[in-house]
Amino acid sequence: MKNLLVLSYYFPPLGMSGVQRTLKFVKYLPQSGWQPIVVTPDHRGSYGHDRVLLDEIPGARIVRTFSLDPLYLSPRRTDPGAVNRHRGAIALASACFLPDNKVGWIPFAVAAGLAVARQTPIEAVYSTAPPYSSHLAGLLIARAIGRPLVVDYRDAWSQESPLSHLPTRTHQRIQRSLERLVSRKASLTIAINQEILDGLRSTAGESLPSSVVTHGYDPEDFEGPDPALPPRLFTIAYSGTFIGERDPCVLARAVADLRRRRPDLASMLRVEIAGAHRPQDIRAVDRLGAGDVFRFHSFLPHHQAVALARRADALWLVIGSGEGRTVSTGKLYEYLGAHRPILASIPGHCAAAAIVRETRTGVIVDPGDHRRLSAEIERLVVAKLTGRQAHRPDLRAVAGYDRRKIARRVAALLDELAGGPQR
DSSP: OEEEEEEOSSOTTBOSGGGHHHHHHHHHGGGGTEEEEEEEEOOOSBSOBOGGGGGGOTTOEEEEEOOOSGGGGSOSBOOHHHHHHTHHHHHHHHHHSSSOTTGGGHHHHHHHHHHHHHHSOOSEEEEEESSTHHHHHHHHHHHHHTOOEEEEESSOSSSSSTTOOOOSHHHHHHHHHHHHHHHHHOSEEEESSHHHHHHHHHHHOTTOOEEEOOOOBOGGGGOSOOOOOOTTOEEEEEESOOOTTOOSHHHHHHHHHHHHHOHHHHTTEEEEEESOOOHHHHHHHHHTTOTTTEEEEOOOOHHHHHHHHHHOSEEEEEOOTTSOTTOOOHHHHHHHHHTOOEEEESOTTSHHHHHHHHHTOEEEEOTTOHHHHHHHHHHHHHHHHHTOOOOOOOHHHHHTTBHHHHHHHHHHHHHHHHTSOOO
């Protein structure tokens, strides 16, 4: 068994979609001869805790560290409302630190990683971002111990994305310089989609050693028979955070439009929203005349979010028109595992749209087009009432996003860097 040092700022018992990729690699890489050793902070200031996730990796070695970042000024647990009320301050804090406000974790991550390497032979170092401070810590450790570095991008760094708070040209230049440094020093760069890699090549050069390693879903999370769906109820579920351009307004307008055109069908609707939301989101839904249809929940642990998706007739996805081409949110891949039709209010040119088209798992509607969204909801409700199949996914394409297959691909890439599989 070869040892892989993993630097991951977000890791269970934190919940939310940002932890799933690394968690599943830690779960499945040992089946291909790689034993991850995780370095992560002892977290504070987060509202999304999900200790059940640790049950998936009972034998994992996890090294927890201190971190001198703004979250350590917060209580150990923070309610979602407080986070949303202070998002402006969080964005301002992010602009004051480079590469991000987790830069204070770097010395503690490096010290912990070097301590692990003194005790245990390490064949490769793996860092995942955001936060991008993880990559700087990984670079320092890999150079100190003379081992290959794999840098993983779940979101773009200096390119346009929901996380790219670059208020000035100076910020942009510095971030691109750091991105270029990491890319050129890393042995391999992986990213969740080609759009992110294309942007990295534009700063680091076309010869960048790189590979696309997508997000995915874990079939074990979806085991068991599908729940029976009530025949006279049509549930649309959304799991995720409302932030920036992402809000429930277009879906609320679609519901109100269907109520005006087909009140008989609209009376069957229920919309379940799970995740951090703002008071103005609830007020907007009420103002648009759909408050009686929507049910807002706070953060749900992963197994409950999966159960919500499986109880739904359709799953809604939203990405703002200004979020850039690189966005393919983690919830999309969980939606693939649920095998429910996806109503995607997303730009047609973004990475997420390409996945919906490839897998034929839903329809793509412009993020501002509530009338088209209303028509698609109507089509699905009528299909349910008449017993017709309105959803014909490409199951072979969907199976390509199985986390177990993706982990085997990562193991193969690591084997190439470390000189072949363990014998």
